[in-house]
Amino acid sequence: MSNMGVEMLAFTLAVSGWILISSTIPTDYWKVSSIDGTVITTATFWSNLWKTCVTDSTGVSNCKDFPSMLALEGYIQVCRGLMIAAVCLGFFGSILALVGMKCTKIGGSDKTKARIACLAGIHFILGGLSSVTACSLYAHRITSEFFDPTYIAQKYELGAALFIGWAGSALCILGGIALCFSMAGDGTNKRAGYTYSGAASFISSRTKVQNMAADVRSARGNGNPPKHFDKNAYV
Known part of the structure; x- marks a missing residue:
């Protein structure tokens, strides 16, 4: 019963992290900057993996989509690929976890279900690592430009999407590890009562x-x- 509770908790953590990671892809504020006037903020510049925009004090936004993928900067291409991979890994991990958990009626024997659940945990861990790598790479580029005294273009700060991505990655990794270790004691208690x-x-x-x-x-x-x-x- 305790293992089943650990499985359910691990599944909840991992799926919650996967949902947070998925929500960061269309989120606007991956990086943000503002130009302040004497009284109010006159303009806010923000950008994500797909476009860059500016919003004035009246709330009107003007956006420009990024050009062809081949013309993008390398770090944006890498971040896109890693985030899409994290979403796909989390999706397949969720399906495998539903099949491998003890509270479900599909998946075969307990030994087979344990292997499936452990495989689901590996998917969640890999998805979390992909997401945290993408967010960290994007944040490193922002901080490098911000603290570079020779960089004269518009400087940005870390946006909310990066913090959401880091939180979702941590939940995915923790849930995946818990899902794998919840199967550790299953095979040791079944032979205790047998005497030759x-x-x-x-x-x-x-x-x-x-x-x-x-x-x-x-x-x-x-x-x-x-x-x-x-x-x-x-x-």
């Missing part, structure tokens, strides 16, 4: 045969006819 009695039965049968042979020899020495044994005497 073959040696004892062999010894008792051998002793019985020796006793009956001694009785036969004793009867022959005394001149008495041997005892009649039924057909199961030597069994």
Whole structure:
């Protein structure tokens, strides 16, 4: 029962992390910057993996989609690929976890379900690592430009999407690890009550045969006819 509770908790953590990771892809604020006036913010610049925009004080936004993928900067291409891979890994991990959990009726024997659940945990761990790598790479580029005194273009700060991605990655990794280790004690408790009695039965049968042979020899020495044994005497 305890393992089933750990499985459910691990599944909840991993799926929650996968949902957070999936929500970061269309989120606007991967990096953000603002130009302040004397009283109010006059313009806010923000960008994500797909476009860059500017929003003025009236709330009107003007956006420009990124050009062809081949014309993009390398780190944006890498971040796109890693985030899409994280979403796909989390999706397949969720399906495998539903099949491998003990509370479901599909998946076969307990041993097979344990292997499937462990495979689901590996998918979640790999998805979390892909997401945290993408967010960290994007954040490293922002901080490098921000603290570079020779960089004269618009400087940005870390956006909310990066923090959401880091949180989702942590939940995915923790849930995947818990899902794998919840299967560790399944195979050790099933053989505890089994006792091998073959040696004892062999010894008792051998002793019985020796006793009956001694009785036969004793009867022959005394001149008495041997005892009649039924057909199961030597069994």
